[in-house]
Amino acid sequence: MAKLFVVGTGPGAEDWVTPKALASIEASTDLVAYGLYLDLLGDVCNGKQHHDLPLGEEIGRARLALDLAASGKTTALISSGDIGIYAMATLVFELLDQQLQGKENHPEWLDVEIEVVPGISAMQAGAAKVGAMLGHDFCTISLSDLLTPWETIEKRLHSCGQGDFVVSFYNPRSKKRDWQINTARDILLQYRPASTPVLLGRQLTREDETITYTTLGELHSDDVDMFTLVSVGNSESRHIVNGEREWIYTPRGYKKKL
The missing domain is CATH 3.30.950.10 (Tetrapyrrole methylase, C-terminal domain)
Structure with a gap:
């Protein structure tokens, strides 16, 4: 099944990243994030396909993550802190809501298994x-x-x-x-x-x-x-x-x- 991890990686230091977040990233083939967040994670991101979108492209990041997961790639959408607090998780579900209302044309998104992994907030x-x-x-x-x-x-x-x-x-x-x-x-x-x-x-x-x-x-x-x-x-x-x-x-x- 298509899988999307929506991952919060904490405030910045590597030792503040939860084991669950690390496991989710390690299980993924593709990582979608603002580039700084991947840099802060260090070696755990090695060997993964990086999809780095700049600040201001939050909607694009959420769309890309859903598209990648729907195509069969185990994907992690990554944000610092807790991804459910002023961060990317809400955009993922807003896009799914738009699809259910018929305002998007991506029925494949609805087949994606989504797991939100919280992080330590600022x-x-x-x-x-x-x-x-x-x-x-x-x-x-x-x-x-x-x-x-x-x-x-x-x-x-x-x-x-x-x-x-x-x-x-x-x-x-x-x-x-x-x-x-x-x-x-x-x-x-x-x-x-x-x-x-x-x-x-x-x-x-x-x-x-x-x-x-x-x-x-x-x-x-x-x-x-x-x-x-x-x-x-x-x-x-x-x-x-x-x-x-x-x-x-x-x-x-x-x-x-x-």
Whole structure:
């Protein structure tokens, strides 16, 4: 049977790739991805047919992966992080949905066996680097308005603030979008203190990784780029320091029992 693995390979470092993801890639003959993701994987990609499509060609990557699998090639569609979080998995199923609605002309896609293999997301990697930031209810919000209207994003920011969720921001800034993260900060400041701890995790788990501890009041777009994960604590999140070591954690409510 035609087989497509939809694989998340984690935040970047080889030892953060799950055994299941490695096994799926090893079982494949063809790999479809943005080239950087294949470079980060190293030797596990050797001997495979690489199909490298640039950023901005996400729909093309999903189509190609389905086409390759439907032709009988065991294929892995690869993305960093968790491929089901702001990534390629949703496009695969959206294309299948379009086919079922008669809006595509690829009935062969429906015969492809699809297995989604999750990966460690950037927000998980960042939270682990600083301690236990996701210890209580949390959400993620993408600040990119390329596919989602800003009005919708703004409603979600207010809902996050009202619900007092820890929040991880994806796509916080790009060359053409430099104001959204400051606007998000200002909205959250309506609901939680300026002293709320914030993590800036750049190039998480990679060789040039940097971890910066700051606060919501001090958060600024000048300190953020497209490779940065921004995680903002809730009103109870704590930044604690022990000599040269420091952590952020979000209490779950055990204090009354301690």
